Amino acid sequence: MQWNKKDIEQYIEVKEYVDTLVIPLTPFTLNADKEMVKQASQAELMEIYAKEIERQFTGRILLLPNYTYQTVNETEEKRLNEWINYSEDNPFKHVFFITFDHQWKKVEKGIEGNLIWLPTISISEIGSQDSVKLIKEQVEQVTELIKSYW
Secondary structure, eight states: EEEHHHHHHHHHGGGGGGOOOEEEEOOOOSSSSHHHHHHHHHHHHHHHHHHHHHHHTTTTTTEEOEEEEOOSHHHHHHHHHHHHHHHTTOOOOEEEESSSOOGGGGGGGSSSEEEEEEOOOOSSSSHHHHHHHHHHHHHHHHHHHHHHHH
């Protein structure tokens, strides 16, 4: 279920069956032009990945809006843990963060949820057949990983 009115209304009716949150982690900067382009491209790609993962598990997971941040640091780590604690007060047993930012791997042990790091892929045209195939293959691997936690 996605973070939209229709899905949230449905979620409210069946929330006892939805035990997993997926939260995309998306960095941003306004200081470096090349980095902005890279991060914007990754944000677009993350949206595709996140929606495809959600589609695979419709009715079992809730896909939250992207968590945006400037840099990975202790403050962000603490904020993620606050999200996890908040979600555990609700019916969620599993929390997954998905990201292309390898910096999160450095603080992964301090995060109380599960971090799924995806290697960045360069896609010049997101709709091309090769890119669609690659995305589907990676999403398959991520869905298998998520299943292993259940």
